Amino acid sequence: MSDKHQQDHHKMEHEAMDHSKMEHGSMDHGSMDHSMHMGNLKQKFFISLILAIPIILLSPMMGVTLPFQFSFNGSDWVVLILASILFFYGGMPFLQGAKMELQGKNPAMMTLISLGISVSYFYSVYAFIANNLLHTQNHVMDFFWELATLILIMLLGHWIEMNAVSNASNALQKMAELLPGTANVLDEEGNTTEVALKEVHIGDKIVVKAGGKIPTDGIIINGQTTVNESMVTGEAKDVSKKEQDKVIGGSINGSGTISVDVTGTGESGYLSQVMALVSSAQQEKSKVESLSDKVAKLLFYVALAVGILAFIIWLVVTKDMNIALERMVTVFIIACPHALGLAIPLATARSTSLGAQNGLLVKNRQALEVAKKVDVVMMDKTGTLTEGNFAVSAFKSFSTDYTENDVLEYMGALEKDSSHPLSVGVLKKLEVLNLTTPAATDTSTIPGVGIEGTIEHQTVKIVSVAYLTKKGISYDQQLFSELSTKGNSVSFLLVNDKNIGLVAQGDQIKPEAKTMIQALKDQNIKPVMLTGDNQQAAAAVAQQLGIDDVHAELLPEDKEKLVKE
Incomplete structure (x- = not known):
């Protein structure tokens, strides 16, 4: 539903429409836990950064001491403690994701990352024990530096990606805002009471005033009106409604006050059912597997095979278990995709940013991968394709006593205090043309027809073609057909029941x-x-x-x- 919403956005209070608990979109990066919100990732990244900085400064990279690194008595213990906290805190999203992938027998990005951080951590713990507690003759190389940088880069990548994807417009929230927060309930004595929408039930009677939002689905039991359902159904023209006609919650009442028998509210309402369709579509998993997951899955099996092969070869050649283990762990760590973890999110962030600048909102990064097909x-x-706003496309005079501007000014005089969408179009046109309106008195709505009032001691009405037909008032049928065929809403101006002109309003392309x-x-x-x-x-x-x-x-x-x- 991409129709432009012009109405005020009220917070929806209905308990049955609480969409804060819904999962929106499929921001999946492998099988990453979808409960990980963007704020949690951001927090995890910065806390992990604080933990990682001392590790990077105190431990060597692949056994090589960098110029900025230093150590002191007990620094190895500091590194071990910080690395342990970092592994179980910062690495938890990846470990949980790997668990889900393995349970689904589909190892991919999360499994590959978990393999890299797990072997680097546990082998480094072994190296610490060997070097500091067992005091082995040959120094065993640790990988705490690699552990810290790998977790940081992966957390940063996921945060960037989720931030980019979550910038997409939330369609469900916008639909929820279509419903007002309250309704005017009619009691048996004919009195109305304003109550919260969540307290309205099927079978209640409500009153909807002219220009107001219809809060629930229902059947009109008293009154006539026109209803703008464009935000719900996409129908641009107002729909005439009379007794026994159905109305939809979320649509806008026109010129008449109506009483409605409630037939649907909350989860049973039409708008709620539409929202359920959208939510279902958002949560439906794509059949197209993520490109990064395809690469990660292949890389996982290759790394596993090459790592085991390296262990066997080095064990045979050197007869030294430590050297063989060290080479195998090195293969696993090098195979873990630092670059892939950042490349995909950065590409997604840049693509979604460029798309948003051009009015294209991307909710799922897989959409970018299949776009070429x-x-x-x-x-x-x-x-x-159209603006979604009514604007005056034509205005005509049928009388020599009135100019075309007079027709527009008379209509504007009657519609000046109305909130009807067609009234807004006329008033905007008057403003553009810098025209002024005469004084109108005794204005009132004609239910299901239009507006009437007194201007310069003359009875003036704005009516529909149905009113002209019913009253037997002549009009140019060819002109009306020509304008309505183009999708215009046509209103006629009567002065003392004489048809003196019309105004056509249409949605502009x-x-x-x-x-x-x-x-x-x-x-x-x-x-x-x-x-x-x-x-x-x-x-x-x-x-x-x-x-x-x-x-x-x-x-x-x-x-x-x-x-x-």
Whole structure:
């Protein structure tokens, strides 16, 4: 659902819609524990850095003392204690990940990292015992320096990657914000009480005022109105609603006040079901195995084989167990992918950053790996190809007594205090043209029709084509058909019940949309439009952009079904 949300974002208070417990996205790096949040990784990295600095300063690298290193009596004990804490604290995410990989009989990146840090730690403990407690004749080389740097680099890589991926927009949170925090519940005596949304139950009666958010699914039991469902269904045009019609929680009530019998709230609500679909799609594991895991899996088996082979060969040649063990451990440590641990996350971070700068949010790094195989791109219309905002596309006068500007000004006078999306479009147009509105008095909504009021002692109304047809008032049917076919909402202006003009408002195509569609075609990628909007509006936009495959009047679950197909 990529429709632009113009409404105020309220914190959703419904207990059944607590999405803080949901797992969002599949930020998997091998089988790393998904409970490891970005904040925990950041904390682990900096604490591990504090532990690692003394180790790096006090212990040699592969037996070679670097210029900045020093030692003192007891420094070996300091290194051992710090390295032990670092191994079990900083290395725990990798050890847990390796356990999950091995349980799934699928050793990959986590297993390879765990192999490297484990053999370096335990062999170094053996070296410490041999050198400091047993005082063996030949000094045994330790790998505490390698242990510290390996854990630091891997933690840094995972933190960078999770930080980059988590910058993607949270679709579930945005959907949750569509619902208001309270509802006006109607009691048996006809009084209304504002209560928290979590206290509203199926069977309750609620009142939704003009311009307000509809808090729950339900059936209208009193009143008529128009409802903007674009943020839920993608339908750009307002939908007329009367008694016994269904309404969806999260949509915006239009010009009429309605009473609603609650049929769905919380997990039973339509919006909650859509959110469940999105959550399910986010958590579904990709069938494409990560490139880094493929490399790590191969490298794990190669390192294991070469390490064992090295041990056997050196044992046969030297007849010295210490030398053979030292060579095997060296192979395991060298095989552990310091570079791979940073290369993949840095590439992901840079790619997602560049994508975000160009309006492309990447939730899963595997999407980057399979992007080169894409041959179809499916997209919504409202808010993706179009601006998602209604704007005046045409305004006409049918009377010699009124200019086109007069028509716009009269409409603006009636709509000045309205929060209806179409009113906003008219008022914006007046502001752009620097026009002023006459004074309007006695303004009121006509349920399911529009607005009426008095301007300069004349009765003025803003009405729909259905009202004209019902009252037998003539209008230019060809012009109306031409404008509505382009996806416009058309409002007529009546002065003393005489049709004097109209204003058409439509969703404007984004300037870069056509360039994007053409760029896809140039790469032999087929663009497909999936929209909840009406067939006429969808066809009009598709024709202007050059999209041949169009699916209109879809609900979110219909879109999901088409994507799966």
